[in-house]
Amino acid sequence: MHAVRLHAFGPAENLTYERTDDPAPGPGQVRIAVAAAGVHLLDTALRQGLTGPYPAPAVLPTIPGREVAGTVESLGEGVGADWLGKRVVVHLGMVPGGYAELAVADTTRLHEIPAGLGEAEAVAMIGTGRTTLGILQFTDLGPDDIALVPAAAGGIGTLLVQYAKNAGATVIGLAGGPAKAALVAANGADLAVDYTRPDWAGEVSAYLGDRGATVVFDSVGGATGLAAVGLLAKGGKHLVFGWSGAGPHDGEPLSFTEEELTERGITSESVLGPVMLEKAGGDIRVLEERSLAEAAAGRLRPAVQRFPLAEAARAHRALETRGTVGKVVLEP
Structure with a gap:
């Protein structure tokens, strides 16, 4: 098969498209003919040998990627024939292995793709979608809410805007540049703002008038995140799920003392990791199933940017330089 392999930690150019042995499904596993493989910002950190929520690969070469969709074409020992x-x-x-024409997976992790949902969209929902629904467990959005979404043109941001609008909330989306802001507006945001403009916070404040946002979905941190928190009303929620950086001084997580939160009359909470899983009853599959069901019903529509599998390095560069929109997907 063809796969993208990493032989040494470093820049995106270290990802090489090459022939390698086909993987064999073990007991309780299937082999999937991959139609779409997800690319996550975390993949770019692991490529550099950095450790985060997942450890950096202990052995190289490795095939990156943890999100896969396709058709089951081979069965391991003990797997029912109905999966074929x-x-x-x-x-x-x-366990990585997604950037390839073939991938193996345990049957306990599989979900059948609902009819009418494409493989690329399913890949977006199995990772980005489940995280979005996990974040939304921490707030009960309704018509009285004003949701402020930085990075609203990204994979999670796109889905947050849709979900909030479906709930009847007023939605303000921030995006980098006029083209991305236009996409956010087309996605249904009541106000779409280019955060690269120095006066963006003033524009949002003028729109709000004497109101304030009730929730900020913060994945950027830094100066942009801090300015967004400054637009929260008393009683507002700051939900943190990343600090990827949206502006030149971003890329750092925000933290507030109890005294600062009390003075502002707001709450701030990190919603990733164990706390998200606990909210889901300890079973991440619950969020995955909900995510796929929302997409199959058309209530959530993931934005997908496709790259050929052979151009994984270009996909990584685009993701690292904020040159993508929605979920990045590789297609063999």
Whole structure:
């Protein structure tokens, strides 16, 4: 098969498209003919040898990627024949191997792709979608809410805007540049703002008048995140799920003392990791199933940017330089 392999930690150019041995499904596993493989910002950190929520690969070369959709074409020992030929999507968890024409996965992790949902969209929902629904467990959006979404043109941001609008909330989306801001507006945001403009916070404040946002979905941190928190009303929520950086001085997580929060009359909470899983009853599959169901019903529509599998390095560069919109997907 062809796959993208990493032989040495470093820049995106270290990802090489090459031939390698086909993987064999073990007991309780299936082999999937990959139609779409997800690319996550975390992949770019692991490529550099950095450790985060997942450890950096202990052995090189490795095939990156943890989100895969395609058709089951081979069965391991003990796997029921009814899996053969099914369209499936899977988050591989701690085990990489997604950037390839073939991938193996445990049947316990598989989801059958609902009819009418494409493989690329299913890949977006198995990772980005489940995280979005996990974040939304921490707030009960309704018509009285004003949701402020930095990075609103990204994979999670796109879905947050849609969900909030479906709930009847007023939605303000921030995006980098006029083209991305236009996409956010087309996605349904009541106000779409280019955060690269120095007066963006003033524009949002003028729109709000004497009101304030009730929730900020913060994945950027730094100066942009801090300015967004400054637009919260008393009683507002600051939900943190990243600090990727949206502006030149971003890329640092925000933290506030109890005294600062009390003075502002707001709350701030990190919603990733164990707390998200606990909210889901300890079963991440609950969020995955909800995510796929929302997409199949058309209530959530993931934005997908496709790259050929052979151009994984270009996809990584684009993601690192904020040159992508929505979920990045590789297609063999």
